[in-house]
Amino acid sequence: xxxxxxxxxxxxxxxxxxxxxxxxxxxxxxxxxxxxxxxxxxxxxxxxxxxxxxxxxxxxxxxxxxxxxxxxxxxxxxxxxxxxxxxxxxxxxxxxxxxxxxxxxxxxxxxxxxxxxxxxxxxxxxxxxxxxxxxxxxxxxxxxxxxxxxxxxxxxxxxxxxxxxxxxxxxxxxxxxxxxxxxxxxxxxxxxxxxxxxxxxxxxxxxxxxxxxxxxxxxxxxxxxxxxxxxxxxxxxxxxxxxxxxxxxxxxxxxxxxxxxxxxxxxxxxxxxxxxxxxxxxxxxxxxxxxxxxxxxxxx
Numbered sequence: 119x120x121x122x123x124x125x126x127x128x129x130x131x132x133x134x135x136x137x138x139x140x141x142x143x144x145x146x147x148x149x150x151x152x153x154x155x156x157x158x159x160x161x162x163x164x165x166x167x168x169x170x171x172x173x174x175x176x177x178x179x180x181x182x183x184x185x186x187x188x189x190x191x192x193x194x195x196x197x198x199x200x201x202x203x204x205x206x207x208x209x210x211x212x213x214x215x216x217x218x219x220x221x222x223x224x225x226x227x228x229x230x231x232x233x234x235x236x237x238x239x240x241x242x243x244x245x246x247x248x249x250x251x252x253x254x255x256x257x258x259x260x261x262x263x264x265x266x267x268x269x270x271x272x273x274x275x276x277x278x279x280x281x282x283x284x285x286x287x288x289x290x291x292x293x294x295x296x297x298x299x300x301x302x303x304x305x306x307x308x309x310x311x312x313x314x315x316x317x318x319x320x321x322x323x324x325x326x327x328x329x330x331x332x333x334x335x336x337x338x339x340x341x342x343x344x345x346x347x348x349x350x351x352x353x354x355x356x357x358x359x360x361x362x363x364x365x366x367x368x369x370x371x372x373x374x375x376x377x378x379x380x381x382x383x384x385x386x387x388x389x390x391x392x393x394x395x396x397x398x399x400x401x402x403x404x405x406x407x408x409x410x411x412x413x414x415x416x417x418x
Contacts, residue, residue, distance in 0.1 A: 142329075144219075145322045147216075150214075150217070150220040151221075151225065152398075153168065155398065156397070168397065168398055169397055174235055175201070176202070182195075183197060186266060188255075188259070193263075195266075196227050196241070197230075198230050198231050199239040200238075207274055207275060208238055208279070209241065209280070210230070211241050211267065211282070212230050213284070213290050214242070215283070216247070216285070216287075217285075217286050218248045219327065222244055223244045226242040229242070245263075252328065253342055254341075257293060260290060264294070267279065279301055280301065280302065281301050282305035283305070286323075291305070291306065292355070293344045295352075295353055302354075303353050305355075305356045306355060307358045308396070311345045311368040311369060312344070312346070312371075313328070313332065314339050314340050315345060317367040328342060344368075345368040348376070354416045355372070355383050356383070356384045356385075358387075358408060358409070360391045361391050386404075386408050388401055
């Protein structure tokens, strides 16, 4: 009897036309926080100031709530809404970035607080990261957040729910927004909408989260690409982008198709800006302002 070594089995699979998905080594990810981002950007942008939590007597603060439990993991959310509210209001789910491997809802707390001050129910959420569960676990978590919000006690209009994501969170938010019919608007803050578009430059961070590199795992990379799921009934979308082209991958093709279908879209690009601009001043305020203006327009 011939004993096959693992390398022989791999070669045999390839010869027979099978696909062997190589395991992707974990990237050396550093913590993705507001403080760390500020320190990273300060050298090239000496005038920036990190965002800080909003203290306001106009909004209600409910933090570290459990919105879903799955596989022994309790997923937490921070929810903010106007204190004095006369009628049901639009809502926004906020999704943090971090290369699908780091980051937390605390990065989106300040944005959520400012949205609440502008009249929205705002829910900043955690989701399972790549070390805990690979794709599509995060998508399932965000869908659970949508369900939680739709069936919650909060004073929101369930026909006017938006999702906002930043960086990797923007890819997640865009994908959920294209697939979940409860989502009526998307705000994509400097995130790609395709892993397989010619402009895409994603590497090991995406490969680690998606369970294999693109060459070995193309179907999954396509399945995680929001651009693959746009349709004539897709929700309006706002892109708020840095000056870094890498994070625009797939955007222009999406906008072109939206235009053909008559779906509303906007693009705002901050010149001479870094990725993660939304975590520091002077870009935080215009990011909030354009988000509010866009949502007010599509939810009027």
